[in-house]
Amino acid sequence: MRELELLSHIYRSNPTLPVGVTIPPGDDMGAVTLGGASVLVTVDQVADGVHVDLASTPIEKVGRKAITRNLSDVAAMAAKPVGAVAAACLPKGFGQDMAKALFDAMHASAESFNCPLIGGDISMWDQRLILTVTIFAEPDGIDPVLRSGAQVGDVIYVTGQLGGSIITLDDPPGYTHHLDFTPRIDLARKLAADPTTRPRAMIDLSDGLGLDLPRICEQSGVCAQLDTDRLPISPAAHLAAQRSGQPAWQHALGDGEDYELCFTAPPGTLPDEVEGVPITEVGRIVAQRPGSRMTVHLPDGTLADTAGLGWEHLG
Numbered sequence: 001m002r003e004l005e006l007l008s009h010i011y012r013s014n015p016t017l018p019v020g021v022t023i024p025p026g027d028d029m030g031a032v033t034l035g036g037a038s039v040l041v042t043v044d045q046v047a048d049g050v051h052v053d054l055a056s057t058p059i060e061k062v063g064r065k066a067i068t069r070n071l072s073d074v075a076a077m078a079a080k081p082v083g084a085v086a087a088a089c090l091p092k093g094f095g096q097d098m099a100k101a102l103f104d105a106m107h108a109s110a111e112s113f114n115c116p117l118i119g120g121d122i123s124m125w126d127q128r129l130i131l132t133v134t135i136f137a138e139p140d141g142i143d144p145v146l147r148s149g150a151q152v153g154d155v156i157y158v159t160g161q162l163g164g165s166i167i168t169l170d171d172p173p174g175y176t177h178h179l180d181f182t183p184r185i186d187l188a189r190k191l192a193a194d195p196t197t198r199p200r201a202m203i204d205l206s207d208g209l210g211l212d213l214p215r216i217c218e219q220s221g222v223c224a225q226l227d228t229d230r231l232p233i234s235p236a237a238h239l240a241a242q243r244s245g246q247p248a249w250q251h252a253l254g255d256g257e258d259y260e261l262c263f264t265a266p267p268g269t270l271p272d273e274v275e276g277v278p279i280t281e282v283g284r285i286v287a288q289r290p291g292s293r294m295t296v297h298l299p300d301g302t303l304a305d306t307a308g309l310g311w312e313h314l315g
């Protein structure tokens, strides 16, 4: 099954949405109007064996990730979180102490981002753990940044560093990016609130830049040109490259779960750093081309062969 194809089908099957729907399917969050105010909503899952490995991960980090993974979508819209609800399918035999530690961690994480858990549901089954979290957010004075606003000539930026998110580092000790990352909510809202730095299009990097950037291009009707020598490759991605024998840029584009932001903005408007987080120019938005949403350029000027690298292209 191709995820992108399935999502396109779902988006197309909503041709006539009521006027109360202000952000339709196809973005990091949808939005509806409630009592005259815009409410943004996202739902995401953390499944044992897919997004975490319960056997090797402290339960506190699993609970935290169930919240922060969703908050990364809130950051992608430059929205402000308001509250969350959660549903858990616990495996039979999941102990009472484990369950308490899990929900305590979810509560603590949600509170720390001013997004209190206000309800939920628990069931048990004979499969592995699945946590489903829904988060509500509000614009609070800042118009949401959509995926559909990229324009030809825009610069493509990413926050932080990319790749190797499943590798546990010694410095800081025990840091594993996909579990320990900080959703870029404050950074996104700071950029979006200022007309001189406001992104035209934005997405958070959950599946990897190689898959997520084409989603901006798809929604904006443009194409991206990416330069591998500009990518902010993380130390973990270099480690991953040593182990895999593949170029580090492939890890930066394809490993996924960076939970950084990718956005486009007019040239010359962005600082190198916001609130201590580096902002790196990685490419340009160019006119739409048939058969491609993104080209990847190597330092010698040739195009990288991206076939079989694990991300999908739209024809």
Ligand SMILES: [Mg+2]
Pocket: 028, 072, 073, 076, 203, 204, 205, 206
């Ligand atoms: Mg997202």
